[in-house]
Amino acid sequence: METILEMRNIVKRFEDVVANDHVNLEVRKGEIHGLLGENGAGKTTLMNVLYGIYQPDEGEIIFEGRKVRFRNPRDAISAGIGMVHQHFMLVPRMNVLQNVILGYRTPSDPLINHKWVESKVEELSEKYGIDIALYEVVMNLSVGEEQRVEILKALFRDVKLLILDEPTAVLTPQEVDSLFYALKSMTKSGLTIIFITHKLKEALKVTDKITVLRKGKNVGTVITAETSERELARMMVGRDVVMDVAKPEVKFGKEVLRVEDLWVKDDRGGFAVKGVSFSIREGEIFGIAGVSGNGQKELEEAIAGLRTPARGRILLNGKDITRLGVEKREEIAYVPEDRIGVGLAPSLSVLENLMLKDFKKYRKGLVLDYEKMEDRAKELIEEFSVKTPSLHSPASTLSGGNIQRLILARELSRSPRLIIASQPTRGLDVAGIDYVRRRLVESAAKGCAVLLISEDLDEIFQISDRIAVIFEGDIRGIMDRKEADYERVGYLMAGGLEVAV
Amino acid sequence: MLDVGFVSSLLASSIRAGTPLLYATLGETLTERSGILNLGVEGIMITGAFTGFAVSVLTGNPWLGVLFAGFAGMALAFIHAFFSVTLKANQPITGLMIVLLGLGITGFFGRSYIGEVAVYINPIHIPHLSTLPYLGEILFTHDPLAYIAVILAAVLWFLLFKTRYGLEIIATGENPEAADSVGVDVDRVRYICTLMGGFLVGIGGAYLSLAYAKLWTEGMTAGRGWISLALVIFSGWMPQRAVLGAYLFGGLDVLSFKLQAIGVGIPYHFMKMVPYVVTIVVLLFSVIRKRAAFGAPAALGIPYVRGKKE
Numbered sequence: 085m086e087t088i089l090e091m092r093n094i095v096k097r098f099e100d101v102v103a104n105d106h107v108n109l110e111v112r113k114g115e116i117h118g119l120l121g122e123n124g125a126g127k128t129t130l131m132n133v134l135y136g137i138y139q140p141d142e143g144e145i146i147f148e149g150r151k152v153r154f155r156n157p158r159d160a161i162s163a164g165i166g167m168v169h170q171h172f173m174l175v176p177r178m179n180v181l182q183n184v185i186l187g188y189r190t191p192s193d194p195l196i197n198h199k200w201v202e203s204k205v206e207e208l209s210e211k212y213g214i215d216i217a218l219y220e221v222v223m224n225l226s227v228g229e230e231q232r233v234e235i236l237k238a239l240f241r242d243v244k245l246l247i248l249d250e251p252t253a254v255l256t257p258q259e260v261d262s263l264f265y266a267l268k269s270m271t272k273s274g275l276t277i278i279f280i281t282h283k284l285k286e287a288l289k290v291t292d293k294i295t296v297l298r299k300g301k302n303v304g305t306v307i308t309a310e311t312s313e314r315e316l317a318r319m320m321v322g323r324d325v326v327m328d329v330a331k332p333e334v335k336f337g338k339e340v341l342r343v344e345d346l347w348v349k350d351d352r353g354g355f356a357v358k359g360v361s362f363s364i365r366e367g368e369i370f371g372i373a374g375v376s377g378n379g380q381k382e383l384e385e386a387i388a389g390l391r392t393p394a395r396g397r398i399l400l401n402g403k404d405i406t407r408l409g410v411e412k413r414e415e416i417a418y419v420p421e422d423r424i425g426v427g428l429a430p431s432l433s434v435l436e437n438l439m440l441k442d443f444k445k446y447r448k449g450l451v452l453d454y455e456k457m458e459d460r461a462k463e464l465i466e467e468f469s470v471k472t473p474s475l476h477s478p479a480s481t482l483s484g485g486n487i488q489r490l491i492l493a494r495e496l497s498r499s500p501r502l503i504i505a506s507q508p509t510r511g512l513d514v515a516g517i518d519y520v521r522r523r524l525v526e527s528a529a530k531g532c533a534v535l536l537i538s539e540d541l542d543e544i545f546q547i548s549d550r551i552a553v554i555f556e557g558d559i560r561g562i563m564d565r566k567e568a569d570y571e572r573v574g575y576l577m578a579g580g581l582e583v584a585v
Numbered sequence: 586m587l588d589v590g591f592v593s594s595l596l597a598s599s600i601r602a603g604t605p606l607l608y609a610t611l612g613e614t615l616t617e618r619s620g621i622l623n624l625g626v627e628g629i630m631i632t633g634a635f636t637g638f639a640v641s642v643l644t645g646n647p648w649l650g651v652l653f654a655g656f657a658g659m660a661l662a663f664i665h666a667f668f669s670v671t672l673k674a675n676q677p678i679t680g681l682m683i684v685l686l687g688l689g690i691t692g693f694f695g696r697s698y699i700g701e702v703a704v705y706i707n708p709i710h711i712p713h714l715s716t717l718p719y720l721g722e723i724l725f726t727h728d729p730l731a732y733i734a735v736i737l738a739a740v741l742w743f744l745l746f747k748t749r750y751g752l753e754i755i756a757t758g759e760n761p762e763a764a765d766s767v768g769v770d771v772d773r774v775r776y777i778c779t780l781m782g783g784f785l786v787g788i789g790g791a792y793l794s795l796a797y798a799k800l801w802t803e804g805m806t807a808g809r810g811w812i813s814l815a816l817v818i819f820s821g822w823m824p825q826r827a828v829l830g831a832y833l834f835g836g837l838d839v840l841s842f843k844l845q846a847i848g849v850g851i852p853y854h855f856m857k858m859v860p861y862v863v864t865i866v867v868l869l870f871s872v873i874r875k876r877a878a879f880g881a882p883a884a885l886g887i888p889y890v891r892g893k894k895e
């Protein structure tokens with residue numbers, strides 16, 4: 085197989101951070117090339133350099149045998165490179181067709197030839213098994229469907245090389261399978277794919293070769309068939325990782341959270357949570373499994389105090405908090421699913437984000453005691469290993485995984501009574517996942533009640549004491565972990581009903 | 586008193602009074618669709634009104650006046666585009682600066698033109714059609730610029746919703762990062778839309794001095810720029826709805842004269858207030874309700890820098 089892409093000695097710096105430090109990458113035509121690395125290793129940056137979003141400070145790119153210089157994404161697109169970004173690049177208020185052809189000239193240009201687009205899309209759908217309703221507004225699509233639109237967008241432009249930045253982070257297991265199927269059929273017709281992920285199992289399953297980045301440097305490229313999860317993990321982290329956090333048996337204490345017949349509306353005014361009841365005790369981790377979009381967001385927001393329930397009660401330590409504001413719920417730590425939107429003030433600095441809820445503690449007369457705050461922030465950054473250029477960089481410049489660590493650092497350090505953790509390890513690397521789960525287990529051991537909301541069944545099973553499944557706003561069965569099994573939970577997640585056996 | 590004759594003459598004058606609003610609303614709609622908020626409409630309009638008038642006085646050709654009014658509007662819009670697109674400055678502030686600039690310049694240079702007489706743009710009575718009962722007066726007795734405004738609204742609608750350019754403009758206003766990622770030149774789209782928008786707003790001003798009021802006085806736009814800004818919201822950023830909105834507001838303006846002329850007992854000043862009150866109400870509502878619900882472009886007023894995470 086011939087080489088389609090070579091990136092040589094790529095260096096990209098952001099002020100003091102060297103995001104890519106003399107990285108080499110060689111990709112052969114028709115292969116699926118995995119790009120692995122911890123959070124902040126520089127994967128996205130490397131691909132953004134390739135796609136013309138960033139200009140490299142040093143190094144060169146050779147694509148199809150020619151030295152290229154992409155000044156912007158348009159150059160990369162016309163060379164035949166497509167990219168599906170970690171955060172989707174869609175216009176929510178336009179429909180699928182409009183998103184697909186945005187920036188593309190149909191034969192009747194500048195008019196839009198709908199018939200022509202339809203037939204071309206149909207051809208592609210058949211060839212790769214990507215099904216999508218062309219006239220649906222993107223706003224109404226699920227994340228999995230949005231991703232299909234992104235892939236379609238790239239295929240529509242007849243790309244030769246397709247970059248997928250953590251495409252599976254937001255997908256359900258079924259969707260992952262159909263994505264892999266599509267990727268395989270793409271390579272059969274000669275496409276080359278670069279696949280970024282944290283998930284070792286996935287990398288092993290779908291790629292032909294894997295390149296590992298660590299701290300901006302290339303650690304090496306291995307052939308998938310000749311490597312193992314252990315080796316990859318060691319390459320990524322630089323040491324052996326053990327992935328065996330387990331929840332120790334603890335004696336449960338008093339009841340901390342009680343939710344009684346809770347009904348919560350979503351933004352569109354329909355009921356997203358329909359009569360949910362459960363309780364969590366001290367030392368207990370209560371896991372709610374379910375596919376995203378089944379009312380989890382509304383449920384967690386109601387408990388955190390961001391959304392007023394329509395009916396029902398929420399009790400914290402026996403006190404009714406149903407209608408109290410967020411600021412009165414200091415004993416609740418909240419790690420939201422929507423990190424950038426709810427969890428963080430992206431334009432504020434790392435320091436300010438860490439101290440966001442504790443400013444009161446650092447009052448010195450009329451001003452804030454910045455020195456003391458900085459000391460505390462440094463401790464937290466150390467403890468939660470948040471990788472940041474400095475305390476004063478805007479939080480938005482952190483990599484996805486580090487944003488999550490930042491939120492965890494702020495929330496968990498406030499010694500809460502209840503922790504609501506929603507998809508807490510989504511987008512994290514192995515070490516990060518291990519770390520977060522360990523923290524949750526530790527907090528529970530110290531007597532905290534934990535509400536864990538996750539799509540990841542491994543996660544639910546690994547650390548929960550009791551497991552519930554949410555489907556269409558309804559809790560379907562609460563069971564002890566010991567008596568739960570994957571099949572039953574998976575069945576309930578997909579909308580199956582519990583039948584008395 | 587409310588006979589058919591009264592109503593049809595009211596409607597006819599609503600169209601005349603609404604036309605300058607329509608030009609300004611269409612211009613600002615185009616600008617805002619690309620994500621640029623140009624609050625300078627009032628300043629651009631008054632500059633157009635003055636430039637149009639002055640050029641007509643100097644050359645004797647009102648159409649040349651209209652053209653130069655457009656260019657003057659474009660020049661001011663260029664300042665706004667330069668600050669907001671190239672320098673990524675705060676758009677509301679630049680816009681307000683342009684209002685002050687427009688009012689200041691025209692106040693200064695306009696003094697010697699007060700009381701001058703220019704060559705104006707006159708209505709044409711379309712043969713046969715204009716003699717139709719009532720309908721003829723309402724629809725077919727206007728000047729060419731009034732007809733062009735309606736055609737422009739149709740063209741703009743077509744451009745925005747039926748062509749690739751429109752798709753690129755709307756995407757730029759909704760999610761510039763997404764537009765950039767598929768190769769749309771965000772800065773270029775925003776420049777073009779802001780400049781073309783300024784051109785239209787300038788013509789709206791010229792209409793005021795050369796076709797509607799047929800005179801030049803300082804500050805003669807009298808808040809019409811602000812009303813147009815509200816009309817953009819009122820029409821949900823849709824050119825086709827802007828036509829209705831503009832005529833409606835034109836009608837409110839005219840009604841105050843008419844009712845006074847036939848001696849209705851409401852004080853003149855109260856009637857005069859109506860368009861402004863409605864404007865304030867529209868703006869208030871758009872602030873209270875979510876912007877998205879009103880259909881505002883999601884990235885309106887937000888500078889775009891490539892590679893900068895939000």
Ligand SMILES: Nc1ncnc2c1ncn2[C@@H]1O[C@H](COP(=O)(O)OP(=O)(O)OP(=O)(O)O)[C@@H](O)[C@H]1O
Nearest residue numbers: 098103123124125126127128129481482483484485
């Ligand atoms: N626009 C930017 N400005 C400043 N620093 C940046 C910027 N983009 C990335 N960085 C920094 O560069 C480093 C690499 O980030 P990058 O997003 O490439 O990581 P990643 O490997 O994709 O991580 P993740 O798996 O968390 O997405 C990080 O330390 C990040 O903080």
Ligand SMILES: [Mg+2]
Nearest residue numbers: 127128170484
């Ligand atoms: Mg990344």
